[in-house]
Amino acid sequence: MMSTFRTAAGAALLALALPVLAANAPGADVQAIERGRYLATAGDCIACHSVPGGKPMAGGLALATPLGAVVATNITPSTTHGIGNYTLAQFSDAVRHGVRADGAHLYPAMPYTAYARVTDDDTAALYAYFMHGVAAVDTAPATQTDLPFPFNLRLSMALWNWLFLDKKPFVADAAKSMEWNRGAYLAQGLAHCSTCHTPRNALMAEQLSKELGGADLGTWYAPNITSDVNSGVGGWSQQELAGYLRTGRAAHRGQAAGPMAEAIDHSLKHLSDADLDAIAHYVKSVPAIRDKADTQPVTQWGKAGDELAAIRGVPLPQNLNRMSGAQLYDAHCASCHQARGEGSFDGSLPPLFHNSVTGRGNSNNLVMAILDGVERQDGKGSHAGHLMPAFRQTLSDEQIVTLGNYVQKMYGNPDVRVTAEQVTTLRNGGPPSNLIGLARAAIIVGVLVLLALLLWWRGRRRKAA
Numbered sequence: 001m002m003s004t005f006r007t008a009a010g011a012a013l014l015a016l017a018l019p020v021l022a023a024n025a026p027g028a029d030v031q032a033i034e035r036g037r038y039l040a041t042a043g044d045c046i047a048c049h050s051v052p053g054g055k056p057m058a059g060g061l062a063l064a065t066p067l068g069a070v071v072a073t074n075i076t077p078s079t080t081h082g083i084g085n086y087t088l089a090q091f092s093d094a095v096r097h098g099v100r101a102d103g104a105h106l107y108p109a110m111p112y113t114a115y116a117r118v119t120d121d122d123t124a125a126l127y128a129y130f131m132h133g134v135a136a137v138d139t140a141p142a143t144q145t146d147l148p149f150p151f152n153l154r155l156s157m158a159l160w161n162w163l164f165l166d167k168k169p170f171v172a173d174a175a176k177s178m179e180w181n182r183g184a185y186l187a188q189g190l191a192h193c194s195t196c197h198t199p200r201n202a203l204m205a206e207q208l209s210k211e212l213g214g215a216d217l218g219t220w221y222a223p224n225i226t227s228d229v230n231s232g233v234g235g236w237s238q239q240e241l242a243g244y245l246r247t248g249r250a251a252h253r254g255q256a257a258g259p260m261a262e263a264i265d266h267s268l269k270h271l272s273d274a275d276l277d278a279i280a281h282y283v284k285s286v287p288a289i290r291d292k293a294d295t296q297p298v299t300q301w302g303k304a305g306d307e308l309a310a311i312r313g314v315p316l317p318q319n320l321n322r323m324s325g326a327q328l329y330d331a332h333c334a335s336c337h338q339a340r341g342e343g344s345f346d347g348s349l350p351p352l353f354h355n356s357v358t359g360r361g362n363s364n365n366l367v368m369a370i371l372d373g374v375e376r377q378d379g380k381g382s383h384a385g386h387l388m389p390a391f392r393q394t395l396s397d398e399q400i401v402t403l404g405n406y407v408q409k410m411y412g413n414p415d416v417r418v419t420a421e422q423v424t425t426l427r428n429g430g431p432p433s434n435l436i437g438l439a440r441a442a443i444i445v446g447v448l449v450l451l452a453l454l455l456w457w458r459g460r461r462r463k464a465a
Contacts, residue, residue, distance in 0.1 A: 029128055036129025039122055042275070043115065043190040044267035048072045057082075057134050060141035063109050064218060064429065066204070068147045070109040078136040091127045092120075097167060098157065105157035107145070113206070117170040117189035164205040183282025186275060191268070193283070196222040196259065213289040214362070218430035220258040221364040223356065228288035230297050231360075241280035242273070248376065253299050254356035255387075257365065257374040265377035293361030293416070302353030302411040304340040321398045325406020328399055332391065333407075341411045348387060351411075358412025363404065367418055367426050370400050397423045 040046070049072045051060045057076045062069040077084040083091065083101075090101040098112040099105055106112060118126075150156055170189055172181040187193045198206045199215040207213075214224035214231070226232040233241055240250050248256030248264045256264050268276065307326040317323060323331070330339070337343055341352035352358055357365050373390035395403065397420060404418030425431055 032125045032128035033133045034129075035122075036125035036127070037133055038271075039118075039126050039190060040129055041267055041270050042186060043126075043192070044263060045075070047262055047266045048110070049075050055135070055137045057130075058137040058139065058141070060143070062143065065107075065109055066218065066430075066432070067151050069145070070107050070147070071141055071143050071145045072110075074137060074140060075130065076134050076137045077131050078138045080138050081140045082136060082138075083130065084136060086127075088124060088127050091130070092123050095123060095126065096169075098161060098165070105154040105161070107147075107151075107154075107157065108160075108204070111192040111195045113165055114189055114192035114195050116165065116167050117185065119169050119185075122190075160203065160205070163203070177281075179278045179281050180285060182275065183278035183280070186271075187279050187282050191279060193225070193279075197225050210289060212283065212286050214291070216362075216364065216430075217259060219364065219426050220368050221360075221362045222259070223360060223362075223365075224289060224291060225283055226286045226289045227284050228290045228294075230294040231291040232286075232288060233284060234288060235297050235299070236284070238277065238280045238284060241283065242276040245269075245271075245276045245279060246273075249350070251350070252354045255350050255374070257357075257369055257388075258372075261374065261376055291361055293413075294359075298356045298359035298413075299354050301359035301413045302341075302355070304342055304351070304353060305410055306339045306341075307410070308339060321396055323399065323402065325402050325409070328395075328403040329406055329410075332395070332403070336388070341407075352407060353411040355412070358408060361413065361416055363408065363416050363418050364422070364426060366404055366407065366412075367400060367423055370395065370404065371423075371427060392427065397427065 046056055048061055048063060049057045049059050051058075054060060055076075057074070059072045059074040061072045063072060074082040076082040079085050083094075086094070086101050093099045094101065094106065094112075096112060096116045096118060098108065098110065146152065170185045173184070176184075194206055194211055196217060197212045197215060198208070199210050199213060201207055212225045212232075215222050224231040227234045229235045236244075236250065236253060240253060244250040244253065244256070245264065245268045247269070248261055271279075308330065311324065311326045311330065314327075316327065336349055337352055343349045343351040357369065369388060371390065371392045374388040376387060391400070400423045401418050401420050404423070408414060408416050408418065
């Protein structure tokens with residue numbers, strides 16, 4: 001249950017494009033509203049709380065989670081369908097503690113576990129923005145969250161919060177620099193980096209001992225971004241990392257796709273240079289975690305090359321599922337990535353070698369890029385185009401396996417494989433969760449234990465009588 005479940009939010013409007021209501025409205029503070037606008041952009045609120053073509057912050061987006069879809073709510077200042085009646089204290093409880101004004105608990109698909117780090121002053125600025133800088137929408141989303149039992153019982157989140165929610169706001173570390181503290185505050189809080197990049201335990205809580213060590217997000221993989229030289233960003237300069245957060249590209253390093261591209265387009269690219277530098281500075285300080293498969297830096301695998309000579313003059317097989325990797329690459333990839341995998345001449349498409357996507361031990365992002373392509377927004381809420389087209393409807397699972405393994409062999413870590421089971425699973429939305437079955441089994445066991453205790457107590461009473 002992570003904010004990375006926002007992968008369906010690619011076409012949502014950007015926070016900077018939101019209209020500012022009359023700043024002279026009663027109780028409005030222009031500076032607080034604009035500060036709150038910036039903070040809401042840092043928190044990427046609009047990505048989850050808006051639907052493509054819909055009104056900003058009006059909710060309705062279905063966020064895929066391992067337990068089912070969580071539908072984002074209307075968080076405009078509507079007094080009938082939004083949060084217009086919320087007091088500052090109620091707004092703070094919802095944002096930082098996951099409890100609505102009516103006392104119902106939110107699901108941590110809304111990253112309140114990270115927003116708990118936000119200070120009181122910044123929470124007040126966010127409140128001013130949402131109450132006076134967002135247009136009210138007096139309609140409810142067409143659908144509502146309806147998770148299977150027992151997770152439809154929102155009260156169950158009270159126990160989860162008791163176990164895993166740290167309610168303490170961020171406290172600066174006097175031993176660290178101002179830049180480090182600013183970066184830590186943003187990365188741990190509003191930017192909620194850990195929400196996606198930290199692996200989860202069986203109860204879907206972050207494993208803080210593996211902070212930023214990489215995590216599966218259903219279909220995409222949020223990579224290791226610790227300071228490790230092989231697996232993480234230890235070999236990146238702070239300038240390279242800050243530039244990546246701003247543009248989604250880093251030469252000879254990697255490029256953003258999927259949820260990370262959305263986070264950059266909706267949020268990170270709109271932050272100040274100082275804040276992006278601070279985030280990069282902090283991330284590079286996170287203790288290193290190395291993945292065993294990464295025997296060298298993930299950006300140093302592969303080289304330019306092709307197998308055109310082997311397929312020149314060779315007719316295509318009648319069954320196109322029997323096409324070789326070289327044939328599939330030549331037919332579908334070479335026109336953009338060039339025959340030898342060097343990338344596009346204008347630099348918009350990076351080389352396939354010395355690329356973290358093909359160098360990592362997890363090949364999910366390679367498969368997802370082939371299935372769904374790479375889309376970017378223009379910064380104004382409009383679609384900027386496909387950096388890479390989607391081949392979901394063009395290539396079969398068998399063809400994607402063949403093509404993926406060809407790309408890995410030619411340009412990436414040749415020991416990393418793409419499997420048929422992997423492609424089928426990712427095409428269908430990711431692996432199913434066993435948490436529902438475990439929760440139901442735990443309830444049954446609990447009931448049986450309770451019955452056993454009741455029978456034992458009854459027997460003791462009869463014996464005593």
